[in-house]
Amino acid sequence: MSIDKNASGTVYQRFQGTAEFQELRSRFRRFVFPMTVAFLTWYLLYVVLSGWARGFMGTELFGTINVALVFGLLQFVTTFGIAYLYSRHAGRRLDPLADKIRGDIEADEAQSAGTAEDGR
Amino acid sequence: MSNETLSILLFLTFVAGTLAITVWASRNTKNATDYYAGGRSFSGPQNGLAIGGDYMSAASFLGIAGLIALYGYDGFLYSIGFLVAWLVALLLVAELLRNSGRFTMADVLAFRMSPRPVRTAAGVSTITVSIFYLLAQMVGAGALVALLFGFTSEFAKGATIALVGILMIVYVVFGGMKGTTWVQIVKAVLLMTGAALVTLLVLTEFGFNLSSLLNDAAEQSGKGDKFLEPGLRYGTEEQGLTGKLDLISLGLALVLGTAGLPHILIRFYTVPTARDARKSVMWGIGLIGTFYLFTLVLGFGAAALVGSEEIAKVNPAGNTAAPQLAERIGEIIFGDAGGTILLAVIAAVAFATILAVVAGLTLASSSSFAHDLYAHVFRKGKATERDEVRVARISALVIGAVSIVLGIYAQRLNVAFLVALAFAVAASGNLPAILYSLFWKRFNTAGAVSAIYGGLGSALFLVIFSPVVSGSEKALFTGSDWSWFPLNNPGLISIPVGFLCGFVGTVLSKEYNAEKYSEIEVRSLTGAGAEKAAEH
Numbered sequence: 106m107s108i109d110k111n112a113s114g115t116v117y118q119r120f121q122g123t124a125e126f127q128e129l130r131s132r133f134r135r136f137v138f139p140m141t142v143a144f145l146t147w148y149l150l151y152v153v154l155s156g157w158a159r160g161f162m163g164t165e166l167f168g169t170i171n172v173a174l175v176f177g178l179l180q181f182v183t184t185f186g187i188a189y190l191y192s193r194h195a196g197r198r199l200d201p202l203a204d205k206i207r208g209d210i211e212a213d214e215a216q217s218a219g220t221a222e223d224g225r
Numbered sequence: 226m227s228n229e230t231l232s233i234l235l236f237l238t239f240v241a242g243t244l245a246i247t248v249w250a251s252r253n254t255k256n257a258t259d260y261y262a263g264g265r266s267f268s269g270p271q272n273g274l275a276i277g278g279d280y281m282s283a284a285s286f287l288g289i290a291g292l293i294a295l296y297g298y299d300g301f302l303y304s305i306g307f308l309v310a311w312l313v314a315l316l317l318v319a320e321l322l323r324n325s326g327r328f329t330m331a332d333v334l335a336f337r338m339s340p341r342p343v344r345t346a347a348g349v350s351t352i353t354v355s356i357f358y359l360l361a362q363m364v365g366a367g368a369l370v371a372l373l374f375g376f377t378s379e380f381a382k383g384a385t386i387a388l389v390g391i392l393m394i395v396y397v398v399f400g401g402m403k404g405t406t407w408v409q410i411v412k413a414v415l416l417m418t419g420a421a422l423v424t425l426l427v428l429t430e431f432g433f434n435l436s437s438l439l440n441d442a443a444e445q446s447g448k449g450d451k452f453l454e455p456g457l458r459y460g461t462e463e464q465g466l467t468g469k470l471d472l473i474s475l476g477l478a479l480v481l482g483t484a485g486l487p488h489i490l491i492r493f494y495t496v497p498t499a500r501d502a503r504k505s506v507m508w509g510i511g512l513i514g515t516f517y518l519f520t521l522v523l524g525f526g527a528a529a530l531v532g533s534e535e536i537a538k539v540n541p542a543g544n545t546a547a548p549q550l551a552e553r554i555g556e557i558i559f560g561d562a563g564g565t566i567l568l569a570v571i572a573a574v575a576f577a578t579i580l581a582v583v584a585g586l587t588l589a590s591s592s593s594f595a596h597d598l599y600a601h602v603f604r605k606g607k608a609t610e611r612d613e614v615r616v617a618r619i620s621a622l623v624i625g626a627v628s629i630v631l632g633i634y635a636q637r638l639n640v641a642f643l644v645a646l647a648f649a650v651a652a653s654g655n656l657p658a659i660l661y662s663l664f665w666k667r668f669n670t671a672g673a674v675s676a677i678y679g680g681l682g683s684a685l686f687l688v689i690f691s692p693v694v695s696g697s698e699k700a701l702f703t704g705s706d707w708s709w710f711p712l713n714n715p716g717l718i719s720i721p722v723g724f725l726c727g728f729v730g731t732v733l734s735k736e737y738n739a740e741k742y743s744e745i746e747v748r749s750l751t752g753a754g755a756e757k758a759a760e761h
Contacts, residue, residue, distance in 0.1 A: 115740055117744040121746060129751070130750060148305070155460075157469060162454055168439075169439040181308065184309055188510050191316055206751045210751065210754075
């Protein structure tokens with residue numbers, strides 16, 4: 106991938122405009138934003154039901170284990186689950202691309218430094 | 226040997242060990258990166274343990290177990306908020322912060338803004354949140370001593386607070402981030418082991434049948450099935466709609482506050498790369514989640530085996546439920562000696578927990594003072610590293626001394642609300658500023674300053690006029706009543722206000738720095754230009 110060295114702006118502005126970075130940014134946001142909305146909604150649902158749907162929450166399911174307890178434990182399960190999913194998504198879809206772009210930026214900066222020295 | 230003596234001995238062993246660590250750390254602390262960020266040399270799992278250590282405070286351990294023991298299910302609600310909050314940190318904050326900052330939260334905010342106003346605001350917010358939290362822990366330490374050793378004198382409690390304060394000052398001034406991180410790690414191991422042990426014993430006693438444990442707990446509580454349902458403590462039927470709104474407010478403050486707590490945020494800087502920050506949060510979530518599952522068993526176990534009457538007799542707020550349970554289950558399974566030993570172990574662990582958390586808080590606030598206020602605002606970025614670190618150490622001493630004095634004087638007050646308030650301020654002031662900084666192109670200095678002061682100000686303002694400060698039996702000033710805000714936790718209002726202030730402040734100002742936004746966006750996502758680990 107070549108960066109137009111004559112393009113204006115800092116190295117970061119140039120790289121921000123590249124297709125690769127835009128792809129990284131979009132992969133990140135397309136996972137993180139919806140997931141955040143999802144887990145916050147799920148959590149708030151839990152809080153709201155704890156306040157307003159006590160009868161429902163008190164329904165016994167197995168022995169003394171009621172909906173409230175199961176719902177609460179589910180929050181644990183989903184938290185662990187989402188953490189795992191994020192870690193997997195990041196490892197597969199974000200890290201390799203981020204590493205590549207970072208490498209390119211560092212090479213670009215090294216080259217500019219080299220050019221600057223040559224030009225003296 | 227009485228359990229008090231054994232407890233003291235165990236605690237002194239912990240102190241001796243951690244002081245040795247502090248001496249080692251002080252020899253290995255040579256520059257600012259070492260002092261503020263432990264040389265960025267901690268691995269993911271190590272930092273994860275430290276995160277757990279920093280987060281699992283006495284409030285988590287004693288407070289939640291006690292809440293569950295006395296009120297049943299509602300205590301569990303609390304722990305869920307504390308846990309889910311970590312997803313906000315994992316998905317939105319940890320890695321991005323590590324890639325764009327150096328030592329403090331303000332580094333990220335000041336990245337693309339005019340540094341002085343933003344660092345001032347961030348510094349004020351950090352110190353406010355940390356002092357609230359610190360005060361609550363100090364007063365808790367005094368109360369704990371009284372309960373566990375049967376001291377009732379103000380002097381004994383005051384002496385404990387002073388002792389805890391002095392130790393914490395030593396850890397921070399001499400050990401810096403390296404020392405305090407290792408103290409957190411040791412404490413986390415001890416806490417998890419102790420809690421796991423008691424949990425295992427309780428489960429064994431009930432044949433690993435959760436249903437029968439809950440059944441016994443419900444029966445013993447005298448409240449029957451209601452004990453296992455939400456509603457005995459938060460949003461009770463007598464409190465009506467206000468109570469339920471308060472519950473939502475509390476829930477919001479807990480889930481959004483964690484990712485804005487300064488002493489948690491600085492933990493993301495102590496690892497070599499952002500990926501390690503991610504790993505450490507993963508470890509933290511695993512530990513913290515497991516720990517809260519333990520407290521579920523501990524709380525209901527205490528309700529079943531000790532009984533709310535017994536617990537409330539010793540401490541009406543329930544803070545001794547966990548140690549009392551340890552004693553009871555030790556007796557049941559191993560006889561009297563077992564009870565004594567187990568009680569001593571859990572009491573020592575509780576002390577260690579308080580000590581580790583206050584050290585972390587003192588480090589965060591003194592670091593912010595030195596790095597944000599002294600170096601960048603007062604000295605305008607011209608202070609040398611040596612000066613900065615020296616000021617950090619001095620301010621740790623001062624903050625520690627102030628907390629000791631305030632802690633001793635605040636003993637008579639019910640300060641549990643301080644932690645909830647700290648979370649509300651973190652969620653209302655810090656989180657909006659951090660999120661907007663990382664994700665919103667248009668955000669600027671006016672927006673950052675508005676978000677922080679708006680969130681902090683509205684939270685404080687609402688609390689001053691809430692039943693927490695006046696107008697109820699549990700208030701700070703029980704004689705008077707100037708309250709008009711009905712909720713105990715301001716989060717429901719102050720969090721949206723913080724976000725709104727950040728938005729309005731931004732659009733009203735013409736400042737716009739596209740170049741800097743590009744830099745922070747690219748750096749935060751790729752790790753280019755991130756601060757590297759110190760080389761020795």
